[in-house]
Amino acid sequence: MASNSPQNGHRFSISKFNNLPGIQRFAIWLALFACLSLLLVVIWEPGVEFPVNWGAGLAAWINDRIKDITREGAFIFDAISNVVLYFLLFLEDVFIWIPWPAIIIAIALVTWRMVGWKVALFAVGSLLTTGALGMWTSAMETTALIVVAVVISIAIAIPVGVIAARSNLIDAILRPVLDGMQTMPAFVYLVPAIMFFGIGNVPAIFATVIYAVPPAIRLTNLGIRQVSSETVEAAESFGTTPRQLLLKVQIPMAVPTIMAGINQTTMMALGMVVIASLVGAGGLGEDVLRALSRFQPGEALLGGLAIVALAIITDRVTQAAAKGRQDALSGERQL
Amino acid sequence: MVIQQADAVTRVTAKNLWKVFGPAAKENAPEQLAGLSKLEIQEELKSVVALRDVNFEVKEGETFVVMGLSGSGKSTLIRCLIRLIEPTLGELMIDDEDVLDYDEAQLIEFRRKKTAMVFQHFGLLPHRTVLDNAAWGLEVQGVPEEERHARALQVLEMVGLNGWEHYRPSALSGGMQQRVGLARAMASDPEILLMDEPFSALDPLIRRDMQNELLRLQEQMRKTIIFITHDLQEAIKVGTRIAIMRDGEIVQIGTPEEIMSQPVDDYVAEFTRDVRRSTVITVGYLMQNSTTQVNAEDSPSHAIQTMKTANSEAAFVATENGRYLGELTLAEAQAAESRNDTSVSAAVNRRYLPVFAKECVEDALSKAWSQDGNLPVIDDTGVLVGQIERDALIQATFDSEEALA
Incomplete structure (x- = not known):
């Protein structure tokens, strides 16, 4: 009888509970939770430690597997290592062999034509300073390292991005993997990198690629997915093969976005320079690392600033390239 | 049709x-x-x-x-x-x-x-010129560049876009872009x-x-x-x-x-x-297919006979191959007979302007407004195909105006 009239009823009911103000309901839930936890502690006495610890076993198992891979895959890793090293050393030689004024003039021309005279002025100034401060060879070594890492990244990113754009399943699987590659502390994969490739430039490039490749993959995927469905339908309605569709429609139209991805990849690769030196890469990163170990803040700062200068020049140039392509696509520039 | x-x-x-x-x-x-x-x-x-x-x-x-x-x-x-x-x-x-x-x-x-398709938002490829867009279907088929460009120029001219072939689609207005879409569709014939x-x-x-x-x-x-x-x-x-x-x-x-x-x-x-229905419904849709029709070469007596059989006061006159010539009343035919004419051709009057079968009712009415009675209906080649009363045209036009109100 009382429960039928909630206004003056005395019995507890769900509807009455739901009618209480939010803060009071929260307080009741909190009190219930506290009572239950207290009860659990009193009955079970679980203590501070977890009842099991499988971490050590799992880690040991992973260690063994990585050792297996190192042993079984040695011939593959050696082959990769040789090719990458050959490519890198060739580039380094070329960059160091070309007289520095020629390189500075070439970069000045490129930045001036593609970006503008302000950035060209900055490029010339910062490169001259780098040389004058005795870091020219290091800068060229770093440039060669970055070029190799970015080329490998692009070679991986474009096909993977294309596959991800075509399959929602692969996209869904890839997404957390790419997140992991970008957020995993670099030291974690530096260890197996050394095991696979030994100390030197090759594990450095390997680590750089792992860290730098995700944006290029993501933006290739995005760029292809962004191509308007009517454009794709229009192309298909004339009987394109999937290959023609990809090469003549989707990739050309995705180029500005892919270029933005390459720009980000390059920036992230430059960000890895010092960490890469931990496993034996030379160049500006090594200079900074050496300064760190000898407590020489001045040397560290100069090396760091040289990396920043390289980053700014590369960023402006790759951005301008992407924008030029975008303008060409939207028709602001005629043939 | x-x-x-x-x-x-x-x-x-x-x-x-x-x-x-x-x-x-x-x-x-x-x-x-x-x-x-x-x-x-x-x-x-x-x-x-x-x-x-x-x-x-x-x-x-x-x-x-x-x-x-x-x-x-x-x-x-x-x-x-x-x-x-x-x-x-x-x-x-x-x-x-x-x-x-x-x-x-x-x-x-x-x-x-x-097949070829034309799309609402054109679906042109922005990174290619108008010429290459028009040649798209042929390019996909593997037609050599020279040949497909020649064909694309041809269709671009058909849609009135000569001179634009080296621009990108975005430089063109919407109407012109759709002309490119149309040209692209027609290029592969x-x-x-x-x-x-x-x-x-x-x-x-x-x-x-x-x-x-x-x-x-x-x-x-x-x-x-x-x-x-x-x-x-x-x-x-x-x-x-x-x-x-x-x-x-x-x-x-x-x-x-x-x-x-x-x-x-x-x-x-x-x-x-x-x-407005009167702009859609054609004369051909409303007309009567049967008319009292005499041949210009018929003798007056034959024409009179035809009209009397049809119980009609007048007939339309056509040539041997069916082309409309004019109208002939019973009185005119009788006059011709009394003049001993060999055929009715001299007696034909041109009182009625013919209306076209494919014309819509409204257009026909604007011509036929002052003509009372039955109007001759002809096809594109001038052949008499039927007749329609002026009042039926007025009725059809009036009805649709009423329906609008």
Whole structure:
């Protein structure tokens, strides 16, 4: 009888509970939770430690597997290592062999034509300073390292991005993997990198690629997915093969976005320079690392600033390239 | 034109075509789906019916218009015809081959050679020049560059875009971009042209230009066209026959006049309300096919005999091969007889201006306003095909004005 009239009823009911103000309901839930936890502690006495610890076993198992891979895959890793090293050393030689004024003039021309005279002025100034401060060879070594890492990244990113754009399943699987590659502390994969490739430039490039490749993959995927469905339908309605569709429609139209991805990849690769030196890469990163170990803040700062200068020049140039392509696509520039 | 169609070959036949999005597409047989309403399929099977048991035929050289509001399934339908969207069930015969049985290679060949499509938002490739866009279909087929560019220039000229071939599409206005779309579709000389609301994204004036352009081109090319629109005015202007769609079903198929004069239900009638019937219904549709007709070479007595047999006070006079000459009253024929004329040709009067069978009622009335009685109706070649009373023209015009009010 009382429960039928909630206004003056005395019995507890769900509807009455739901009618209480939010803060009071929260307080009741909190009190219930506290009572239950207290009860659990009193009955079970679980203590501070977890009842099991499988971490050590799992880690040991992973260690063994990585050792297996190192042993079984040695011939593959050696082959990769040789090719990458050959490519890198060739580039380094070329960059160091070309007289520095020629390189500075070439970069000045490129930045001036593609970006503008302000950035060209900055490029010339910062490169001259780098040389004058005795870091020219290091800068060229770093440039060669970055070029190799970015080329490998692009070679991986474009096909993977294309596959991800075509399959929602692969996209869904890839997404957390790419997140992991970008957020995993670099030291974690530096260890197996050394095991696979030994100390030197090759594990450095390997680590750089792992860290730098995700944006290029993501933006290739995005760029292809962004191509308007009517454009794709229009192309298909004339009987394109999937290959023609990809090469003549989707990739050309995705180029500005892919270029933005390459720009980000390059920036992230430059960000890895010092960490890469931990496993034996030379160049500006090594200079900074050496300064760190000898407590020489001045040397560290100069090396760091040289990396920043390289980053700014590369960023402006790759951005301008992407924008030029975008303008060409939207028709602001005629043939 | 009506007679030509009856003889023409059927190029496209859709039989029991269904398109269902969702789980019901895989699990259900056509009989099961047919028994369920749109709402039941949506609620119980969690699926959406885009096309529901669609049947139609398109004849050679015809412009078949599919009209409906957005969401009626017309865009899905045209995409199903070249399998940009895969139909769930049904048959789609194009020249005795079921397109739905094609494997991928056959489908690509079919799209390259048989059909071409024009899109609402043009679907041009922004990174290519107008010339390369127009040559797209040929490029895909592997036609050498020189040859395809020559052909593309030809079609660009046909649509009035000479001089623009080296620009990018974005430098062109909407109307011009759609001309590129039209040129691209015609470059590969398809037998069947599919047009998905080709003029809907254009300004009204440009739209009218493009409709006229299409009519002009169609006069030369005589393609089989399937044309999608949401605008009945446009459907009537370009269409030989019109199919009206609602909720994925075709509710009526007919000539513009049939749709205007005999809408099957309120839904169709609602569309026709915005169109003045007197601008759609032709004289040929309302006329009487039988006339009292005498030959110019007939003797007066024969002419009198013909009129008396028909119980008529007058007759229309035509030449040997049927061309309209004028009118002859019974009194005039008798006068000729008393003059001993050998034929009635000298007695023919030209009181009545003939009206054309393909003219719409309103146009005919503006000419015939001052002419009382029966008016002669002729076809394009001047052959007498029937007669119509002036009052019937007034009636038809008056009715539609009333319907508007």
